[in-house]
Amino acid sequence: MISNPELRERGLALFNQLYGNGAGEALRQDMADICPDFTDISIEWAMGGILARPGLDAKTRELVVIASCVTLGHTVPQLRAHAQAALNAGASRQEIIETVLQLVFYAGGAAVRNALVNIRDILNGVEQS
Numbered sequence: 505m506i507s508n509p510e511l512r513e514r515g516l517a518l519f520n521q522l523y524g525n526g527a528g529e530a531l532r533q534d535m536a537d538i539c540p541d542f543t544d545i546s547i548e549w550a551m552g553g554i555l556a557r558p559g560l561d562a563k564t565r566e567l568v569v570i571a572s573c574v575t576l577g578h579t580v581p582q583l584r585a586h587a588q589a590a591l592n593a594g595a596s597r598q599e600i601i602e603t604v605l606q607l608v609f610y611a612g613g614a615a616v617r618n619a620l621v622n623i624r625d626i627l628n629g630v631e632q633s
């Protein structure tokens with residue numbers, strides 16, 4: 505895969521900011537035996553290319569991704585990761601709950617309930633606002 509060092513550096517910095525230091529390496533190890541290119545795509549293209557764009561702040565972007573995960577309904581690991589990333593980017597517990605609740609008429613009650621249950625421990629680990 506062709507690598508872009510500038511996007512990689514920018515993406516890795518944002519990845520570590522949102523998911524914690526070492527998160528990029530953890531993703532690399534997780535994908536090493538099946539699709540190492542997925543790590544490069546995630547860090548360079550998604551993080552360094554899309555999420556680092558101007559126009560929306562990191563908190564708003566994470567809330568949008570949470571909404572997408574809820575709507576898809578089958579992306580529990582990603583939902584959990586992005587809920588934590590949203591908190592790390594400055595979102596409050598209430599903002600995340602309201603983002604999920606907003607989808608009750610679009611994704612359905614079951615999807616909203618499942619999402620709230622799946623991120624309960626993450627949200628209950630922060631002070632309520």
